[in-house]
Amino acid sequence: MSERFLSPRVTAVPPSGIRRFFDIAGTMKGAISLGVGEPDFVTPYHIRNAAMDSLLAGETQYTANRGLLSLRAEIAEYLTRRFDVSYDPETEILVTIGASEAIDLALRISIEPGDEVLVPDPGYVSYAPCVTFAGGTPVPLTTRAENGFRIDPEALEKAITPRTKALIFPYPNNPTGAVMRRQHLEALAPVIERHDLLVISDEIYAELTYEGAEHTSIAALPGFKDRTILINGFSKAFAMTGWRLGYACAPAALTAQMNKIHQYTIMCAPRQSQVAAEEALRTGRENGYKDILTMRDSYDQRRRLMVDAFTRMGLSCHTPEGAFYCFPSIQSTGLTSEEFCTRLLKTEKVVCVPGTAFGPSGEGHIRCCYATGLKQLTEAFLRIERFVWQLGVNK
Amino acid sequence: MSDLKLKLLNLMQEDCRIPLEKLSVMLGISMQETAEAIEEMEEDGTILRYRPVVNWDRINVNRVEAMIEVKVTPQRDMGFDAVASRIYRFDEVKSVYLMSGSYDLLVLVEAATLKELASFVSEKLSVLDTVTGTATSFVLKRYKQDGVIFEAAAKDHRLVVSP
Numbered sequence: 001m002s003e004r005f006l007s008p009r010v011t012a013v014p015p016s017g018i019r020r021f022f023d024i025a026g027t028m029k030g031a032i033s034l035g036v037g038e039p040d041f042v043t044p045y046h047i048r049n050a051a052m053d054s055l056l057a058g059e060t061q062y063t064a065n066r067g068l069l070s071l072r073a074e075i076a077e078y079l080t081r082r083f084d085v086s087y088d089p090e091t092e093i094l095v096t097i098g099a100s101e102a103i104d105l106a107l108r109i110s111i112e113p114g115d116e117v118l119v120p121d122p123g124y125v126s127y128a129p130c131v132t133f134a135g136g137t138p139v140p141l142t143t144r145a146e147n148g149f150r151i152d153p154e155a156l157e158k159a160i161t162p163r164t165k166a167l168i169f170p171y172p173n174n175p176t177g178a179v180m181r182r183q184h185l186e187a188l189a190p191v192i193e194r195h196d197l198l199v200i201s202d203e204i205y206a207e208l209t210y211e212g213a214e215h216t217s218i219a220a221l222p223g224f225k226d227r228t229i230l231i232n233g234f235s236k237a238f239a240m241t242g243w244r245l246g247y248a249c250a251p252a253a254l255t256a257q258m259n260k261i262h263q264y265t266i267m268c269a270p271r272q273s274q275v276a277a278e279e280a281l282r283t284g285r286e287n288g289y290k291d292i293l294t295m296r297d298s299y300d301q302r303r304r305l306m307v308d309a310f311t312r313m314g315l316s317c318h319t320p321e322g323a324f325y326c327f328p329s330i331q332s333t334g335l336t337s338e339e340f341c342t343r344l345l346k347t348e349k350v351v352c353v354p355g356t357a358f359g360p361s362g363e364g365h366i367r368c369c370y371a372t373g374l375k376q377l378t379e380a381f382l383r384i385e386r387f388v389w390q391l392g393v394n395k
Numbered sequence: 396m397s398d399l400k401l402k403l404l405n406l407m408q409e410d411c412r413i414p415l416e417k418l419s420v421m422l423g424i425s426m427q428e429t430a431e432a433i434e435e436m437e438e439d440g441t442i443l444r445y446r447p448v449v450n451w452d453r454i455n456v457n458r459v460e461a462m463i464e465v466k467v468t469p470q471r472d473m474g475f476d477a478v479a480s481r482i483y484r485f486d487e488v489k490s491v492y493l494m495s496g497s498y499d500l501l502v503l504v505e506a507a508t509l510k511e512l513a514s515f516v517s518e519k520l521s522v523l524d525t526v527t528g529t530a531t532s533f534v535l536k537r538y539k540q541d542g543v544i545f546e547a548a549a550k551d552h553r554l555v556v557s558p
Binding site for chain 2: 016018021022025026031033035036037038040124125126174297301302304305308351353357374375378
């Protein structure tokens with residue numbers, strides 16, 4: 001009955017396809033999940049300890065809206081060292097509740113009703129709904145396995161209309177693992193400039209790249225800092241998902257507006273998460289980012305194992321260069337992504353996420369996370385192989 | 396030590412039964428190269444043995460363990476190494492370490508019963524010329540060994556599915 005109070009703008013957005021899958025899988029005993037979207041490491045001890053110290057010292061108050069200045073200074077230093085971009089801690093950095101808040105803010109300060117925002121498809125589940133909530137119109141920008149799921153300049157050009165305001169640019173990519181290397185960025189740059197687009201660059205997986213595909217921030221291209229909102233956070237690089245801490249970096253005029261919404265709605269990110277994040281960056285600066293490199297090596301080994309496993313069972317799998325997902329094609333089985341995942345879950349108790357949860361272009365693919373223990377991965381591969389093999393037999 | 400060998404050791408320390416084929420995929424090298432690296436380490440004494448980490452409490456067997464702090468007077472022509480080798484030759488002795496601090500050698504001993512262990516200390520260890528004193532501490536419970544936690548299995552707190 002109370003539905004009459006709801007805004008159609010909100011009810012029109014369907015609930016996340018991932019959520020529905022979670023409801024089925026969550027109740028199943030003995031299931032192996034490749035459906036997770038977070039590291040299997042616990043936050044390094046020294047980082048957790050910094051938060052505990054802070055709590056014990058009674059640091060339980062608000063921080064500045066934009067976040068602790070000392071943390072913002074570390075973020076600025078980190079971005080310069082790792083990605084060769086420079087932001088002023090005082091005016092160009094805003095500490096947020098996860099990269100998620102930063103995405104929402106970036107859209108809310110820039111989008112007016114009728115504005116179109118290009119969203120890579122397949123892509124992370126939140127972008128299109130956030131565009132809609134901000135009053136804009138999400139326009140899918142299809143990427144394909146043949147191109148390594150990268151955005152190519154012609155496809156971008158074609159998707160742009162006079163109403164296009166912004167491009168969401170999430171690389172390294174969840175769910176595809178695609179990385180846009182410098183040369184790919186440079187090929188896109190003229191199109192973006194010609195149409196004067198704002199780039200919302202979600203770089204949360206920046207530290208997780210493999211095979212020498214070092215991350216290049218699009219903000220590092222000449223002239224691009226001015227049109228880019230760079231978004232990053234601590235969840236993936238430092239295994240800190242539950243701490244909910246991210247940041248947005250942008251020219252002062254944009255940061256000020258994001259901070260305005262942030263200060264009215266959020267006030268500030270939790271202090272202990274900020275303290276922990278500062279510890280993560282400071283120690284990283286001192287020890288050459290040892291925590292990150294150790295975890296990255298471990299993901300890399302499992303990445304190779306997973307690509308190899310899918311290839312062996314006859315599912316073609318483009319080699320992901322970033323994040324911690326494989327996005328193999330299941331087209332050869334003749335099933336839709338949804339059918340494949342549902343039946344796999346029922347018969348073999350392995351959880352994968354249907355590609356369609358990430359947009360219509362995800363059809364024919366499934367997302368599998370390799371941030372899981374070796375034993376479980378091995379068992380999961382056995383089960384998927386058995387499932388695929390039986391499909392072939394029953395056809 | 397090469398970076399490759401170090402990575403191999405790290406993986407094998409976690410689980411030394413990972414098949415050769417998998418190790419080579421994970422490290423991005425051929426099976427031949429992997430096998431050779433392992434063989435080299437076996438031959439040059441880097442890898443000494445492959446053994447399970449056992450939780451003996453799960454098995455109904457008599458077993459007593461103790462850590463013995465041993466003070467030693469190093470003598471002319473007989474440094475710590477020589478004393479240590481006298482000690483580590485006893486079958487009861489499972490590990491021997493030379494330590495800094497208030498004692499010299501740490502000796503880990505295993506026996507079937509308390510009595511056997513006591514007689515090892517009084518009849519075999521203490522009587523060595525160079526041993527000037529021992530302090531024996533019995534192991535009551537083992538929580539973690541070689542990086543493996545014994546009772547509480549690490550729990551995965553993650554949601555089964557997340558974006």
